[in-house]
Amino acid sequence: MKNHITFVKVRYSETDQMGFVHHxxxxxxxxxxxxxxxxQLGISYKWMEENGVMLPVYNLNTTFKKSALFDDCLKxxxxxxxxxxxxxxxxxxxxxxxEELLTVASTELIFMNTKTGRPMRCPKYILEKL
Incomplete structure (x- = not known):
């Protein structure tokens, strides 16, 4: 299965008075x-929505091991x-x-038909790219 690495620079507005990234x-x-x-798979989220598929978050879990700080470059x-x-x-x-591990997280999203508002199976075009 596909993995991906993303880099995000912590902005000042994302921190609290102590300089820590707010949860x-x-x-x-x-x-x-x-x-x-x-x-990375060649799928635009905008294109998915325009073609009848949304991915709302159903569940989000985070475990904070160490604080991220202003100006950190997060991987x-x-x-x-x-x-x-x-x-x-x-x-x-x-x-x-x-390379200090700061946070471990998971998300669970549901494939949703935009017209009916009902859950649906993962589109075949995504499964084919996996």
Whole structure:
């Protein structure tokens, strides 16, 4: 299964008064990593939506081992946990520029038909690229 590495620079506005990245920003970092993972496969999320497929987040788990700081360059390793069905599950590891493991996370998303609002199976064009 495909893995991908994404780099994100921590901006000042993402930190709290102590200079630590606020926990709410990790959901955005993981989304950036997922979108790049799809792009690596040759799939545009915008194109998916225009063709009737959405991927809302069903579950998000994070374990913070060490704080990310302002100006850190984060490396996010994204991996697909298993072949998707109606659900697609990703695992993430977030490192700083010193290769220190900061955060371990996972997301579970549901393939959703944009017209019916109902869950659907993973589109064949994604399965073929895996």
């Amino acid at each position: 709410s920003n990790y959901a955005q970092y993981l989304e950036i990593a997922r979108l790049e993972w799809l792009e 996010i390793e994204t991996s697909l946990r298993n072949i998707p069905t109606v659900r697609i599950m990703f695992d993430y590891k977030v490192y700083n520029q010193n």
